[in-house]
Amino acid sequence: MGNAQFVADAMLGKLAKWLRVLGYDTYYQPGYTPEILASLVGEGRVLLTRHRKRAEQSGHMGVLIHSNHVGEQLSELARALNLKPDPSAWFSRCLVCNVPLSASSEADAREKVPDYIFHQNVNQIRFCPTCGRHYWPGSHRSRMEAQLKRWGFSVYESPARGAATGATPQIKGCPGEDHPEP
Numbered sequence: 001m002g003n004a005q006f007v008a009d010a011m012l013g014k015l016a017k018w019l020r021v022l023g024y025d026t027y028y029q030p031g032y033t034p035e036i037l038a039s040l041v042g043e044g045r046v047l048l049t050r051h052r053k054r055a056e057q058s059g060h061m062g063v064l065i066h067s068n069h070v071g072e073q074l075s076e077l078a079r080a081l082n083l084k085p086d087p088s089a090w091f092s093r094c095l096v097c098n099v100p101l102s103a104s105s106e107a108d109a110r111e112k113v114p115d116y117i118f119h120q121n122v123n124q125i126r127f128c129p130t131c132g133r134h135y136w137p138g139s140h141r142s143r144m145e146a147q148l149k150r151w152g153f154s155v156y157e158s159p160a161r162g163a164a165t166g167a168t169p170q171i172k173g174c175p176g177e178d179h180p181e182p
């Protein structure tokens with residue numbers, strides 16, 4: 001499911017950040033009340049939580065995250081929902097604000113980013129319309145790509161092995177459940 005939207009519960013801030021790296025619309029605040037969480041789930045967001053009870057209360061829209069390690073959390077989630085992150089969406093979202101990035105005009109980029117970065121990335125500089133941060137393909141992004149690859153997410157392969165693009169989205173309540181390919 002490429003267009004899944006999430007809301008991450010307390011203690012899942014790192015997971016939320018990495019979901020944003022992968023292009024997923026992911027709300028995260030450490031202090032959501034149960035009422036706010038319920039209303040966000042009602043709007044169609046999948047709840048990611050470490051609390052078994054909250055996951056159960058959200059039914060098929062709740063995913064209980066077991067691991068303490070963010071890489072394993074991502075893999076758990078990918079298995080549970082048969083997620084196949086679309087590489088064309090990676091790095092398309094502000095990691096702080098969660099909003100999609102916009103292309104930066106040449107004039108704006110020239111003014112806002114260091115010269116050498118501007119010259120190396122002229123047409124690839126994007127910015128967040130909410131906070132104004134600029135993003136470009138650089139060493140930081142390469143490191144994140146390498147990290148994703150170590151966790152099993154690469155531009156060429158994803159843990160949801162063989163899942164066809166456009167396959168029926170699956171949301172299951174049991175993260176441990178296996179979904180064999182048809």
Ligand SMILES: [Zn+2]
Nearest residue numbers: 094097128131
């Ligand atoms: Zn931002």
